[in-house]
Each structure stands twice: as C-alpha cells, then as structure tokens.
Amino acid sequence: MNVTSSILKDVDLFRVLRRVNDRFLSVAIDASLVAEEKYMYLLGSPKLRTLAKALTPAFLRFGGTKQDFMIFTPQHDFSKSWNFPKKSALPQEDLCERLQLPSLLEKRLKEEWAQQEVLLQKEELDGIYKKVKFSEYAVDLLYSFANCSGFDLIFGLNALLRTGNSWDSKNAQMLLSYCESKAYNMSWELGNEPNSYEKKAGIRVDGYQLGLDFVHLRKILQESKLYHMTGLYGPDVGQPRDHRRDLLERFLESGAKTIDACTWHHYYVNGRDTSLEDFLDPEVLDTLAIKTNEVLQTIELVSPGKKVWLGETSSAYGGGALGLSDRFVAGFMWLDKLGLAAKLGLDVIIRQVLIGSGTYHLVDANLDPLPDYWLSVLYKRLVGPEVLNAAAFTSQGVEKRRLRVYLHCTNKRSSDFTRGAVTLFALNLSKSPARISLPTQISNSSVQAFVLESGDPGEEGLYSSSVRLNGEVLKMVDDRTLPPLQGVPLPPGERLNLPGFSFAFYVLKDARAPACR
Template identity: 70%
Template sequence: MKSAGSALPTVVFLVLVHALLIESNTDQYVQISRIDLDWSRAIRRVDERFLSVAIDASLIADEKFVNLLNSAKLRTLTKGLNPAFLRFGGTKQDFIKFSPRGRYLHVNNGTVRGNLCEKLKLPEFLEKKLKQEWVQQSKCLLEEELEGKYKKAKFSEYAVDLLYAFANCSGLELIFGLNALLRTRENSWDSGNAELLLKYCESRSYMMSWELGNEPNSYEKKAGIRVDGEQLGQDFVHLHQILQESAIYNSSGLYGPDISQPRDGRKDLLTGFLETGAKVINACTWHHYYVNGRDTSIEDFLDPKVLNTLETKINEVLEVVETVSPGKKLWLGETSSAYGGGAVGLSDTFVAGFMWLDKLGLAAKLGLDVVIRQVLIGSGSYHLVDDNLDPLPDYWLSLLYKRLVGPEVLKAEMFESSGLKKSTRLYLHCTNRKSMLYRQGAVTLFALNLNKHEVRLSLPSHMRNGTVQAFVLESSETGEQGLYSRSVKMNGKVLKMVDEQTLPQLQGQKLPPGEHIKLPAFSFAFYVLIDAQATVCK
C-alpha cells in the first residue's frame, strides 16, 4: 500500500482495531481487525433532512391531546433536530376523518413566526393533566393494537392548525398522511374528505407535503379491505391530479406507498404500485422494524445478526425500485427497533441506541435518502420523548448525530477474522458543515461497541497527533443492567436539559495526541477528526 503522500487518486488509511473478547472464564483471545478509511470521495450523499421524525396519528384520536404540542419543552427538543421532515401518520391515520367545526388557531399567511410561536404555550396545570391522562390513553391505544380493532375518530381545524404551527415553529417540514381506507363501492379511493382537508389547508396557506395510507399490505387484516398494487398506484395518481389543480400544492411533495417490509418474498404490491404510480411520487417509502416487540429480548438488540437483517431488507426493496423505477429515491418512511408499539423496557432505553445508530449508518451507506424515526411523541415504547416530555437516550443520540454528521457518506470498511461476530461497527461521514462547529474538511467517525469489553482503535500515524474530539455515549448506570437505563451520559456526564427552553452545549472531549481511541464496553460514540482536510468535505 502506498503512503498518504503518494500520487494515488484515493487516500486509504489502514487502522488496526484491537478488541479483547472474553468468551468464557478461561478462554481468551484477541480480535485484530483492519479498517480502511477513504475520504477522497463521497460514495453517497443523503438528504440534509436524512434523520427525520414522526408524530403518531394516534395523538389526535382524542383531539385534546394535540395540545401537548404547545409544550415549550417539546418544541425546544424538536428544534434541536432540524432540518428534518415531520411525518404525521401511522396506523391511526387510516381511521380518522377531517371534520370541520369552525374552531381555529390564528395563523397569518401560512407562516407561524416570532410572537405567535412564543404565544403557543401550555399552561402548567393543563400540561400536568394531559400528561397524566395520556398514560391511560396510551394503554387504550395499545389494546386496540393488540386486538386489531381500531376505533374511528374525527379531528377538526384546530388539530391541523396546532400540528402545522408546531412543525413550523420547530423548523421542520410537515408531511401529512391522508386516510386511504375511505373507499368507493368500486374499491377506489374516495377523495372527498381529503379534498375538504386540502381546501382548508390551502385557505390557510399551509405549505406541506402529503402521503396516502399507511401499510396498505395490512389493510385486509386491519379493516377487511384488500387493495392491490395497481389500484394503490391509481389512488396516488388520483391524489396527484387533485394536488396539480391546487395553486399551493401543485409542486408539493407526495410520498408513498408506506408499505411494511416485504415478508416471505412478497414484493408484488410494491411492484404493482410502482408500475402504476411511481411517476407521481417524489420518493418511494417503506417501513422497517427488526423484531416483534411482544416477544423480543435484550439479546436481540445486541445481536449483530439481527442488525445485519436490515441490509438484506434494504437490498430487496432497492432491487424492486431499481428494476421498476430506476433512479427513484427510497426512504424509510417509518422505522424503529420493534414493531407492535415497540418492546416495553427496551425500545425506550439505552440499549435501543445500538439498533438506531447502526440503522442510520447502514441506511445512508446503502443509499436510502431519508429515515423517519417512529416516533417523536405518541403511543408505544419507541418514542424519543417520554410521557413527561423528557428526552430519552435515543433523543440525545439523534441530537448528536444531527450536530456532527453531514450528508456525505464516506468509505469505512472493517475486516475481521473469519467466524467472529461483527460486534464493532463503524461508519464515516463528512462532519456537518452547517453546524459551524468545525473547520472545513473535518470528518466524523461513529462507532458501536456491542462487546462487554473495551475496544481500542489506532488511527493512522499521520493522524495520531491530529486533533480528535470524542463524544462517547454510555448508560448512566454501570454494568449490563445499565442497558435498561432511560438516561445516558456523554463523556461521563449525564445529559439533561438546562431548563425547558435550553439544551446543553454538548461539547466534545479532546483526546490526548498519539493515544488509541478507547471505545468502552456497550457504548457508541462520535469522533470528529478535525485535521482530516478531506477535500470532499470542504
């Protein structure tokens, strides 16, 4: 291998990773892995809103709970994640209807600014009452999910106003999911209610994008209605025609079909949809969860084999999209750790971060343009913000990702001894230049250590004396029991908000020059190589 100063068109750095793995009390061996880091060119470039979030439609199943979006704390947390899309959708979107009641929030010219954003406040007594009642509401929604019987509900202009104001004041771009289970006798989509909603949003100059339906491959199970791919595509064409006739929405985004991941080789619905409707969507969306939240275990959350299943699923969907509609952007339109509302005691704890960070790294590496996390706030156990509206570990992980990771994906490969599990995982991006925290040309390496022992990374010789800032995330509690913790520490300090309207500064720790990077047991971390001088990152 030629040195970094040679005339090679690429700059490939060889890194040795030493990890001590203890398989039992008596058997010990050292795992030595090589890592090639190449920042001479970007292998992918994702949307700057790559990490996006969702609000579950269940929040307005009882409209009073939409008032939680007036929380100053929640708005502060959401602002930290921009730029991003805010998807409003989920199972409940296909069981709710727009029902105008003449109740409005005063918004001028489609933009919520300045004083009006400050006026959107939630009185302390009402916030406390809503949070207490939301706990019981979440249980009712979970029972619906378990029984597979979904109650229909209505929402008014006020819910739409608050949702739009929340997105606008937080700096996120709203994607509204329309009900696709409103059908005609011929089983085509009945657009009447959607047109009523569109006309209202147009009258308020609300700039937003649209989806139609959620997981259509499960309509028969959830509602006794079967919609094939061709019909689904025709429904989207119909919606697109309606949008084209609007002075505001003729150029707005349209995304779909939000199918759940292909199972048992079933790709016919996606294929049929793309053959009919690909031309009218801006991106093809699908959903992914690793495991069933009702029968999973903590071992699944730490198993490299489980994490690796994502690559298989992504490649399956990519193959269909590239075959039928080459060049069409692909999104993970809804995703988290475990389906069925998440895994209780796991999906909202520190251990869930391994699935989340690895999904972000792998999805970008394989060419997905946007990943929408289920859920910012809503029912279930996979939320970023708990029932008290306090940030959970995956929120802090998402916040760091937003600040440190740019859209340019660089090459990072790990080579391991045969037969060993891939328990250390690495990804490389340009550092986020828009954060203005680091000089041009910096790169961000992020890593996961699924081992119960420390891993050490050795940087190439010419980088060892360069400036490296580390952001190491560990559970706030010690030992393997700490994996169940609902709080996290960064560089040894527990992360928490300064107050309801202020996030902590999240300053990295400068590593001593020449020392190995130490990745603690059961941890994940971001390392900013400030002196990389990567041309592609300037």
Template identity: 75%
Template sequence: MGMNAFVRFTAAWFFLIFHGPYVRPDLFEMFDVEAVHVDVDLNRVANRVNERFLSVAIDASLVAEEKFMYLLASAKLKTLSSALSPGFLRFGGTKQDFMKFNPRSYHLQHPRNSHPFVGDTCKRMELPPLLEENLKKEWALQSLFLQQEERKGKYKKVGFTEYAVDLLYSFANCTGLDLIFGLNALLRTKGNSWNSHNAQMLLDYCESRQYKMSWELGNEPNSYQKKAGFRVDGYQLGEDFVHLRRILSESKLYKSSGLYGPDVSQPRDHRRDLLEGFLESGAEAINACTWHHYYVNGRDTSLEDFLDPDVLDTLATKTHEVLETVDMVSPGKKVWLGETSSAYGGGALGLSDTFAAGFMWLDKLGLGAKLGLDVLVRQVLIGSGTYHLVDDNLDPLPDYWLSVLYKRLVGPEVLHATVLSTLEPGRRLRVYCHCTSKRSTSYKRGAVTLFALNLSKNTAKIYLPSHLANSTAEAFVLEAPRPGEQGLLSRSVKLNGLVLKMVDDQTLPELKGVPLHAGEPLSLPGFSFAFYVLTEAHASACQ
C-alpha cells in the first residue's frame, strides 16, 4: 500500500471510530465501496396499489395457431404461474386486433350455469409429456415467424374456437389469476364504429360456460393507421367502449365485470390527444385507464441503456403526462400500465430475457407504485418476443424469480423512501420501500421490505436511519451467476449465492433469506438487486 493510500485508509478508520456509521462516501472509493444513506417514513402510507399490482400477460400471438394454446395445460407452466397469484392475466397484444371468434356451433349448446372447471379438473387437464415436448419445439419456430411478422408490420388474420377459450380460462382458473380478455377493435362498420357482432358471440359462449372474466377492447389504437391503414379517433373509441359496457350491462354474469382501456402507447406526438378524446366520451365505461410503456427500441438498444439511470427516469416523465391527462378529464380514475416491459418491438435480443433486464423491471415496480400507478401488466409470461418470463422450454428466466420474490415480500402499501445523496453513487442506487406482504406468515405486522438496485460496479453500503438501524433483517440478494458483462447477459440468476432452478416441473426451490446482524449497514454488491425484510421495523403505517 502506497503512502497516499495508507493515509486515506487511516483517515477512514479514525472517522469510523469517532463518527459511527455516518461516513462520507468518498472515504470508501479506494475499497470499491460506496456509502449511501437512506431515510424511510414509517408513519404513513404514501400510496396504496392494487393487491394484484404485479400482473402478467399472455400474448395473443399464442393463438395464431390454436394448437399452441395447449401449452397452457403444461403442469410446469401452471406451477410457475400459480406463484404469481394474485394477479391479473391479460390475454391481448397486437394480434388481438386480428383475431376473430369462429365457434363450432355444437359447442354453443352447452347449458347455462354449467361449471366445467371444478374439482380435480386442473389435474386432469395436464398436457402429456411427449406432446408438450413437441409443442415446445414447434413453438420455438413459430415464435421466430411471429417476430418476422412484427418486423414487417403485416399481420395475418386468425380465427380461434371455443377450445382456445376453454384452455385459456382453465389456465387462469387453475393458477388463481383473474383473466382479462382483449377483444378485437378493428372489426368496424362502414361508419367506422365498432362492430360488436363477433364479440357478442364470444360473450354468449363465455356466459354459457359461466366464465368470470374482465374485458379490454383493442390494443394501441394510436397505431391503427400503421397496422391496418385507417384511424380511429379518441372520441369514437370512447363511444365504442360505451357500446361494449352497454352489452356487458345486459348480461347477468358480466354486468359488474371489469372493463379496461384504451391501451394507448406512451405519450408521443398526437397520442395524448387520442387519450383525452377517449376519456371525454368513454371514461365512465372503464374501471381503469390503461396505457403501455417501454423504455427503448429493442432493435437499437444496448446493455448501457439497461443500466442507465437517465433511461430509467423516463418512466416518471411519461407517467406524469398520463396522470395529468387522466386527472384533467376524469379525476380519480385508476391508471394502469396495461402492457409493459423493457424494449418495444418484441424486446431486445440478448438483453430483455437476461439478468440485466431485472434492473428495468424492479425499478419499474418500485417507481410505478411510488408514482401512483395501480397495476402493472408485464409483457409477457409466454408469447412471441424476447421479453418473456419463461423461455421456449418453459424454464423460468431471471425476471420470473424477481417477480416471485416481489410477490412474496412486497405489500401494496408504499412508504416514502429517500436516498440522501445527489451525487453519482446516490443516482446509481435506487431504493424503494413497502410494508411487507401480509400474505407472508413469516413476518410480524409492522415489518417493512426495502428493495434496491445497484447500477454501479461498486458494492453499496446502505445506512438506514436510527429508527431502523437496529432492526433484525433478512436479505434476498439477486446477482448474475458470474462476474463481468457476460454474467449480466446470463439467462440465470443467483439468490444469496445459489443459482435458482426448479426442483421438478411442479416444485419451486425454497426462496430463503439470509439473516443479517442488527445494526450493520445493508450490503448490496455491484450490478445486483435485493430485497431486505426489516423484521423489527415496527412501522405504524404497516400495523
């Protein structure tokens, strides 16, 4: 150690002795450690989100060939999805506006009030292993074809039958997820209003089977000109939703069902005007206003974008624009991210399904709740593209494990947490705090879950305020399986040093935290993220 380094080491050592844990961050630079102070208000709930805040989508592209819907009968996929309950399951996306219900008439003779999915049906409807393997191989090829279709911007119309609806509803029912079905809004009359005839046939069938679900109408209507060659203005779109709500109100089963929309893209150019027009005519028809958000274009992004705090901050800018629009036209209306992930255009190849994607996903969960969004629907659980939670072999990817831990540890009550630094270390450490989920029986009332992501290569030492510093804690630290850039691009993840993988097709591994000594700062390695359950926080907001 040179003389200058020795002097710095001695200064840091004396400072620790005489000043306790509140250490100047610059004293740690030589050790590749950054000290950051965090304050948390335990006395009030800053915001409260839906208990199904983290929700997921199945891309409608799965029904482009109906046989692939049988993947939803996979015991493995059902096991993985059950761990994400409670949540909404959105069936929609670009392909929904090119789908048409083509029923086989004899199926419509089912008596009303029949209940096809009761008892042990979930077990009986499991996919035979050989058929599952063949479907997965074929789906890998189908997924490539669908991505080519997306790039060309020319979409083939498809039909689906009762079998697809049965499989979808069975999957949602057996996994504890609440189904939202996206209807085709591009079925239009000569006057350019929505033609509801096909939707009415589907509703009649679903009601005959007593399928309880919610509904959407159309996907990203601001892009209809590009995808279908004509426009639907916002006011007309609102009228279409009013028409659908009227149809639902005439149904005994669906008169109180949820209706969500208009699923517009994030504000850009004329899109805000479309949302305003929609709300002026259709706000009363919907239960929540939905919009879509992606950070970057999947075709020209980079690893640096996924780790850039400026890129992550763009979510706040877009969210404020949408919230202002909704508050101006329909104050009090809930706002959802009805579809969201890292990169649009099907995701970023080699990035959106890797460990690196977790930084965008965890920050979106934390920031979205803090800003006041009520639900986030992750694109996609399974479907075409590269931003899915499970791969083509139905094996869980890093963002899946992150999502499961969030479900288990993070409650709907948002607490105000602040990083007390405007310097670079503070910008690269992003921290959020909620009451610990009450669904977890392992922790007492009053426990809080602090979750953080470290966008720096250096380890962060997180110093908590005095009223939290002596709380016992458990750490759930997620890291890439190996150091360096290649580790960040891995499709696996370590929890507290152990690579996560399923025990078998119907069993998840035990996701255990590591106890921390009371009074010690929280240590977060470089380029990692973590959940810390402060078990003795005694937060009055969480009692």
C-alpha cells in the first residue's frame, strides 16, 4: 500500500497566532428534551453526569428550534414577586447526590426517550412546531445538571413571544425572577435562527428590531441584582445566505453593544441528502473558512473587536445525517472544525448536541458515548487555547489537502506534561497511511501518541459507532468511570505514522516552545 510522506512546515513556536476561550469546545442540550418535561429527569443520570464532567470547562447551551416555542408555566403561584421556595441549604455535593436519578426510573426513561426521539425527528421532517410548556422543575433539573457537572449554563429565551413587532418580555421576566430567587448563576440568549422565523412561525423579524429586543432584554438584566453583569449572547443566525448577512448587519447596528459575543450557526451539509464522501471531502471542510470569513468581515465592519462564537454547530443540518453524524466518520468534520475555527479566530464552538433529538449527539439514547464524545474528551485534555502556526507539505512542497494538521500549546491543566509542550493533531482523509516528518526544532522531542481509528476494520468501519484508541476499543469501565485514555510513547526522532482514515493527537513533550511556557 502507498504511504504518503509529508513534512510539517511553517512551524512557529515563538508566537501565539490566536488565543481562544478556555471553554472553546462547549456543548448544547437541545430544547427538544423539554417537549415532555419528564425527559428532563434524564439529566439526573449519574452516567450522563460522569460523561459531562469530562467535557468541562465548557458552556452548556440550552436552546435550539424548540426554544422559540417554549412558555414558562410554573406550577406554583408566582404572581407576587419573590414569593418563591428558597434555595436549599444543603451543601452542593449533597444536593447533587440527592438529585440523582434512580436506576429503574433511568432505564424506563431511556426506553421511552428512544421512541420520543423518533417522534421528534418526524415532526422536524414535517415542519411541525408545537408550543411547549415547561415548569420550574425543568429549570431546576437543568441548572442542577449544569452546576453538578461543572458547566456554565446559557439559557435560550423565546423571541417569538411578540406584541406587534416587539418582543414581549413578560414570560421571560417571570423566568428570570424565578432563577434569581434560586440564585441560579447563568447567562442568556434570545431567539434561535431568526432568519427562519417566517418559515417556522409566519413571522418576519427585521434585524434592527431584533437588536432593539436585545437592548430591552439587557435593560431587564441590568435591573437585576444577580444578572446585571451576566453574559448575553446572540443573535444565533444561520450561516450567511440570501438575507441572513443583511439580518446580522442590521442586528449589530442596534444591538451590538448589548452582547458579549456574536453567535452564528454552521453546518456543512443537508442531513437528508449528504453522503459518506462529503464527510471526507477537503472542499466541503474548506467551506467553513469561506463562511467564517464572511461573518467575521460583517462583524468587523459594524462592531470591530467583538468576540465571535459558533453558537450551534455540527456536521449536517436537519437533525444530522442518519448513519453518518453519530458514527466514526463524523469525527473528521468535528476535529477539522475545532482546528480550523480556532485558527480563524472563533472564540467558542458549541457542539450540537450532548443529548437531544437528532443523529449528531455525543451520547446515544442509552447514554452510551459515541465516537465524537471520545474525540471531544481527548481534545479537552490535550489541546490548550493557544493556537500556533503549522502546515503539512509533501516532499515536493505541495500542501497535502487530505492530510490536515493543527498545532496548539498542550493544555496546561494536564499534570502529565511540562510547560512548553505542544500538541499536534492530524486527520488523514485518505485510505493510504500517512507519514509526518517533524521539523528540526521539535524532531528530538519525545512524543505521546493518541491515535483514533474506527472500532471496525476496513472502509466499512467509517460507519462504526465505536472507536479504538491506540488499538483498544473505548468504553466506560462502569457508569461512573471513564477508561484511562493513555497515550503510547514514541522515541525521539521517529516519524509520526497515521493510518488511513484515522486522526490523532501527538503531544511533543520536550518541544520547549517559548509561546507555551
């Protein structure tokens, strides 16, 4: 079999190209989980909390299509301000233990949730958008999950509650008052993909008016003792197409000063008509740069210096691509997005979805981790927020497009590696193995290799729902324990071998990069 040889070039260990947020890789819980409130109790699963903790530090976004159809409907009479049950005096650890889901109830809920997912996906396909009522219990379960797992919660408010052309804030104010009474530290969004309101609800909201709605929300937050300095993010527009860029420009004209970061959504392909080849196509992966640069240009023009986030993102829109978005092959889109987005200067990426309807989740209906989950955990452990420059070229000096490489300082939170270590992560989109030669300044470093391959052999393995790390299939030891996720040491001076259709993290322990000390 042919082996593709590449040389790592343009490596700069002295300068940080970009620095992203410490919570760069963040996750979402889709608001579809609250379509029936009982499913929110899944957030009390000890197994799900174990999996969630390994993804921190991170933001946890609660939002999506259903958020603009959600009405806060408390079960107690909250008509008198501050007439709420007070926050429990139990210590946080005891509270987290107390709110855990009993195993028999978890088993039944998981079985019912698998059926509910099918129903929700059919509604999505048919374009059915029902109103959803949620109570204070759903908020308690969500906040407990975020807090006990170590996430920073961002709650998406309904922007389609409108009086005339303006946002009607009464329902949101009731929710905010409840959350404040419980001392729930959280951030906020208003609306999800306003560019599609006309399709979903027959309402067209102008970008300028949307900005005024955010001004109104910020004023409400500023009047709160707890939320006067809280984060507000938006407008969560879809990627640039037709009038969407105009909507973003108009929003920024009136609302830019109200938001802490400007959010937009990105998916590569339509989940209903995509293919395996799309997931491995360098040209498809490169479209992220085109769309990102369009958004960055728009924001820089109207609101220079504003942080930009991918507020919702995954491989394929429309709930994901069946048999692809939750399989091993999805990792190529996900890891490349993490590398390219950081290099382009996006500050945070929120992955759709940790749990929720669709086929792009990180854990399945049984709450078992899928390949992209393991990839995300390794990224969290090994990759730091400092982006360095690097590129892969063939010996003829031609950039290798099917071998994609990214270089960061190694995560300083990891006690296994010294300061000055760097992490190279690489994707091989070809079935032929690849060999990477390191440049002189780091060629003598000892290396820890974390090579991820499909759980099943051959090209059919791209459809696998399991993944091997250095040859061992990854699975939980038990519901409260992850496997150790250890690297394999490589001797200094050895070239890096990347099998066909695989990706890997290489920690160069003795790189002594000045930028990373």
